Amino acid sequence: MTQDEMKKAAAQAALEYVESGMVVGIGTGSTANHFIDLLSSMKGKIDGTVASSIASEERLKSHGIPVMDLNDAGQLSLYVDGADESDKHLNLIKGGGGALTREKIVAGASEKFICIADDSKLVDVMGKFPLPVEVIPMARSYIAREIVKMGGQPQLREGFTTDNGNIILDVHGLEIFEPVKMEDEFNRLPGVVTVGLFARRPADVLILGATEGVKVID
Numbered sequence: 001m002t003q004d005e006m007k008k009a010a011a012q013a014a015l016e017y018v019e020s021g022m023v024v025g026i027g028t029g030s031t032a033n034h035f036i037d038l039l040s041s042m043k044g045k046i047d048g049t050v051a052s053s054i055a056s057e058e059r060l061k062s063h064g065i066p067v068m069d070l071n072d073a074g075q076l077s078l079y080v081d082g083a084d085e086s087d088k089h090l091n092l093i094k095g096g097g098g099a100l101t102r103e104k105i106v107a108g109a110s111e112k113f114i115c116i117a118d119d120s121k122l123v124d125v126m127g128k129f130p131l132p133v134e135v136i137p138m139a140r141s142y143i144a145r146e147i148v149k150m151g152g153q154p155q156l157r158e159g160f161t162t163d164n165g166n167i168i169l170d171v172h173g174l175e176i177f178e179p180v181k182m183e184d185e186f187n188r189l190p191g192v193v194t195v196g197l198f199a200r201r202p203a204d205v206l207i208l209g210a211t212e213g214v215k216v217i218d
């Protein structure tokens with residue numbers, strides 16, 4: 001099985017959590033794209049979706065799947081999204097595609113968060129994947145200096161602007177032993193919009209595609 005086939009297998013397994021009449025929160029990235037493509041077979045049964053990025057919104061619409069504004073949707077039953085890394089407690093690093101802020105909002109507004117990934121994403125200690133931080137452009141240098149004081153090596157994601165008009169600093173060299181504490185430390189810095197650590201709102205279920213089949217951790 002290729003890595004992409006594992007992602008698709010995880011996305012297929014997540015479809016089982018979708019029930020008639022639900023409004024489903026939809027993540028961003030290659031694994032979420034598989035989920036969107038598979039969800040099109042159920043588009044007549046669900047009440048709609050809320051997208052976490054412009055890219056996902058466009059893909060949903062291209063399948064004729066209705067997309068709602070989060071402000072009109074109320075609390076969502078389900079959120080399905082990928083991740084860049086997960087630990088065994090289902091704390092996540094997200095934002096490799098730069099969609100972390102809207103993803104964190106939609107995840108926060110959802111009762112259940114199903115994370116779908118291939119099994120290479122499950123790690124003992126997070127941080128090998130550079131931690132994305134969305135930053136207001138005028139705060140770029142200040143936040144970069146603060147990150148260095150915290151022991152990280154920030155790198156500007158060149159030529160990239162988020163859906164919210166901000167920049168991303170990818171932080172290398174971290175070993176994340178206390179994810180909640182680190183999420184709070186980043187959130188305290190004025191100018192940080194969102195850090196891609198999902199520890200205060202981790203996933204509820206992790207579905208991993210693997211060569212030997214799909215594994216579910218909850």
Ligand SMILES: O=C[C@H](O)[C@H](O)[C@H](O)COP(=O)(O)O
Nearest residue numbers: 029030031082095096097099
């Ligand atoms: O901003 C992007 C998201 O957080 C993605 O969920 C994450 O980067 C994983 O993407 P992929 O499913 O392409 O590995």
